[in-house]
Amino acid sequence: MRLVSVDIDGQERPGAVVAGPDGVDRVLDLSAITGSATLAQLLADDAALTAARAAVGRADSTVLPRLADVRLAPPxxxxxxxxxxxxxxxxxxxxxxxxxxxxxxxxxxxxxxxxxxxxxxxxxxxxxxxxxxxxxxxxxxxxxxxxxxxxxxxxxxxxxxxxxxxxxxxxxxxxxxxxxxxxxxxxxxxxxxxxxxxxxxxxxxxxxxxxxxxxxxxxxxxxxxxxxxxxxxxxxxxxxxxxxxxxxxxxxxxxxxxxxxxxxxxxxxxxxxxxxxxxxxxxxxxxxx
Amino acid sequence: MRLVSVDIDGQERPGAVVAGPDGVDRVLDLSAITGSATLAQLLADDAALTAARAAVGRADSTVLPRLADVRLAPPxxxxxxxxxxxxxxxxxxxxxxxxxxxxxxxxxxxxxxxxxxxxxxxxxxxxxxxxxxxxxxxxxxxxxxxxxxxxxxxxxxxxxxxxxxxxxxxxxxxxxxxxxxxxxxxxxxxxxxxxxxxxxxxxxxxxxxxxxxxxxxxxxxxxxxxxxxxxxxxxxxxxxxxxxxxxxxxxxxxxxxxxxxxxxxxxxxxxxxxxxxxxxxxxxxxxxx
CATH class of the missing domain: 3.90.850.10 (Fumarylacetoacetase-like, C-terminal domain)
Incomplete structure (x- = not known):
């Protein structure tokens, strides 16, 4: 997986980059799916990583925001x-x-x-x-x-x-x-x-x-x-x-x-x-x- | 003032050292008085420092715990x-x-x-x-x-x-x-x-x-x-x-x-x-x- 931190109104949330069929990178918010407040927390939690991997596998990238359009924090x-x-x-x-x-x-x-x-x-x-x-x-x-x-x-x-x-x-x-x-x-x-x-x-x-x-x-x-x-x-x-x-x-x-x-x-x-x-x-x- | 961090069940709270009339150092809890969660927060807040100073001035040291008996965290x-x-x-x-x-x-x-x-x-x-x-x-x-x-x-x-x-x-x-x-x-x-x-x-x-x-x-x-x-x-x-x-x-x-x-x-x-x-x-x- 490629994992990012997305800055939403000053709050940093973990996300995964999902490559769409059109070749455009999009971002899946992982905070609700994994229950991890930050990417560092997610990295330390095997169950959260497994949940993230499954969510990335089934994600419909077409409905996700483009990576280019979100504000990226340091991961x-x-x-x-x-x-x-x-x-x-x-x-x-x-x-x-x-x-x-x-x-x-x-x-x-x-x-x-x-x-x-x-x-x-x-x-x-x-x-x-x-x-x-x-x-x-x-x-x-x-x-x-x-x-x-x-x-x-x-x-x-x-x-x-x-x-x-x-x-x-x-x-x-x-x-x-x-x-x-x-x-x-x-x-x-x-x-x-x-x-x-x-x-x-x-x-x-x-x-x-x-x-x-x-x-x-x-x-x-x-x-x-x-x-x-x-x-x-x-x-x-x-x-x-x-x-x-x-x-x-x-x-x-x-x-x-x-x-x-x-x-x-x-x-x-x-x-x-x-x-x-x-x-x-x-x-x-x-x-x- | 002499300011400390007291560890109470793993939570670190700001306190002041008050010398009693018996020469024994005691500790005044400053968290409620100043509204500061940590000593670093208290140090950054002029109003909290003023409130702390006043509280130290009026403290009845005889009812306070001895400094020797509390668990001190790094300040x-x-x-x-x-x-x-x-x-x-x-x-x-x-x-x-x-x-x-x-x-x-x-x-x-x-x-x-x-x-x-x-x-x-x-x-x-x-x-x-x-x-x-x-x-x-x-x-x-x-x-x-x-x-x-x-x-x-x-x-x-x-x-x-x-x-x-x-x-x-x-x-x-x-x-x-x-x-x-x-x-x-x-x-x-x-x-x-x-x-x-x-x-x-x-x-x-x-x-x-x-x-x-x-x-x-x-x-x-x-x-x-x-x-x-x-x-x-x-x-x-x-x-x-x-x-x-x-x-x-x-x-x-x-x-x-x-x-x-x-x-x-x-x-x-x-x-x-x-x-x-x-x-x-x-x-x-x-x-x-």
Whole structure:
């Protein structure tokens, strides 16, 4: 299933995307059918997921509102947002090669104020003068996860979504810790939907492309990921109890040589699209406040 | 006022500490008086604060329950926990001296799962083998704070409380980002109360002491703080909209030469006390799970 959060007059309700026979995506409201107030609650509830799946199977898409016409909220509002630095082979800043993988994942945190909906603008405040993007795949946690073995970890993953780990490089590099450069309000567009693990069980062999204003700056296979999903869930859960709706963003691949050669901060009106096979695409427009 | 959160059958309610004529601290329930469901809500509501102050003034402490007999929750449950690294002159790890202050604050994030009540045990999981403490003063935000000038910043501060920024040094030093070593479940005891800014308007000239198992390892004046409260609120609010109940922990002073000479991880049964003039003390017991 592709699951979304729909914002109806400020209230966020879980929904499923149903592709109509006309090829147009429409949205089925799942709140009454599943009794789940939020998508994170739905993800944590096996009976609700089963009910949702059955409802999607029998839905008459022609009577449903078009996905393009509803207001999409972030699919989840994570309490904890954990992100990987340098998790693709060839990420130039790390000086990594397949022969010398880092001994441990380099994990950083983004604060909850960063999360934005899939169609929200990213508003760059005056203090952020060196804004940059990173297209990533976010793992969405489906159940309370504490100290799980790697072999059992995937049962705790609800699905995957797309994430733009927006940074201000100026703030990021002011001190040893990147935290502030990563945590500007709205610097984490998420979505558009969560693809559940029954549809996409793992991330093997997927193509990620990132486009900036129509120019592809990243094209990489997820097979270049250094630390995989099951390991990361296991690793993190040794010390942090993950909650339904929490996300682990798996890092961005290296940019093309051309894009690496010049770094130009994002300017008012530019767009960035993150696209991954089977996971959809997330397009974000950046504006000055 | 000294404000607490009292846990009554799993529900957290705001309260005020009232010193009785017998010198015993007692607790006045403020939820009905102020209409505030939580202490964070109360802090954000000027009318509620005024009502609380009046109620404390007329309270008959003899009929109130003793503070020692109630279950204390963390005074607030911050959405965002921002912490300062190396914010006292002489902090040895930074190689700082008063002549060479760092150009910017070094800020890191702890995740929300770290917050513990003032009497909660810190349970060290098997994966955390190198656990260490840092006694700090936490600034508690009282209202929505976005892009405030330094001159206006103090109006957004509700008060101060004590914080033990517990770390696992092993996890902290596995990669460039400290995030995981700082974010172990429960590695952030907070409390016991918030002293409001009408009682403690600023942090000038306060003595901080930290004791480990009865041995004082830190004794420092808050005057050695590099970046002060008003500046920090201003600085952070340029990029992060702070919410009522969010905290900014102002960093730990350097340890005594003796304590610096040997680093021994905390063991089962050890206690750490953080004590600051006018802010009370926070004693935490560490145990193995």
């Amino acid at each position: 989840v509002r994570p309490r904890t947002i954990l992100c990987l630095g340098y998790n693709y082979e060839g990420h130039v800043e790390a000086g990594l090669s397949p022969e010398t993988p880092p001994p441990y994942p380099n994990v950083f945190i983004k604060t909850a104020n960063t999360i934005g909906g899939p169609r929200d603008l990213v508003v760059m405040p005056p203090a952020a003068t060196d804004v940059d993007y990173e297209g990533e795949i976010a793992v969405v946690i489906g159940r309370v996860t504490r100290d799980v073995d790697e072999a059992d970890a995937m049962a705790h993953v609800a699905g995957y979504t797309l994430f733009n780990d927006v940074s201000d490089r100026g703030w990021q590099n002011r001190a040893s810790q990147w935290a502030l450069g990563k945590s500007v309000d709205g610097f984490g567009p998420l979505g558009p939907w969560i693809v559940t693990t029954d549809e996409v069980p793992d991330l093997a062999g997927r193509l990620m492309e990132v486009e900036r204003d129509g120019v592809v700056t990243v094209r990489a296979s997820t097979d270049a990921m250094v630390y995989g999903v099951a390991f990361l869930v296991h690793y993190l859960s040794q010390i942090i109890t993950l909650q339904p709706g929490d996300i682990i963003s798996t890092g961005t691949p290296a940019r093309s040589a051309q894009a690496q050669a010049v770094h130009v901060p994002l300017a008012h009106g530019e767009t960035v699209t993150v696209r991954v096979t089977g996971l959809g695409e997330l397009t974000t427009t950046f504006v000055r406040s | 607030v449950r911050p959405r965002t926990i921002l912490c300062l690294g190396y914010n006292y002159e002489g902090h040895v790890e930074a190689g700082l001296s008063p002549e060479t202050p760092p150009p910017y604050p070094n800020v890191f994030i702890k995740t929300a799962n770290t917050i513990g009540g003032p009497r909660d045990l810190v349970v060290m999981p098997p994966a955390a083998t190198d656990v260490d403490y840092e006694g700090e003063i936490a600034v508690v935000i009282g209202r929505v704070t976005r892009d405030v000038d330094e001159a206006d910043a103090m109006a957004h501060v509700a008060g101060y409380t004590l914080f033990n920024d517990v770390s696992d040094r092993g996890w902290q030093n596995r990669a460039s980002q400290w995030a995981l070593g700082k974010s172990v479940d429960g590695f952030g005891p907070l409390g016991p109360w918030i002293v409001t800014t009408d009682e403690v308007p600023d942090l000038a000239g306060r003595l901080m002491e930290v004791e480990r198992d009865g041995v004082v390892t830190v004794r420092a004046s808050t005057d050695a703080m590099v970046y002060g409260v008003a500046f920090l609120v201003h600085y952070l609010s340029q990029i992060i909209t702070l919410q009522p109940g969010d905290i900014i922990s102002t960093g730990t002073p350097a340890r005594s030469a003796q304590a610096q000479a040997v680093h021994v991880p905390l063991a089962h049964g050890e206690t750490v006390t953080v004590r600051v003039t006018g802010l009370g003390e926070l004693t935490t017991t560490f145990v193995r799970s």
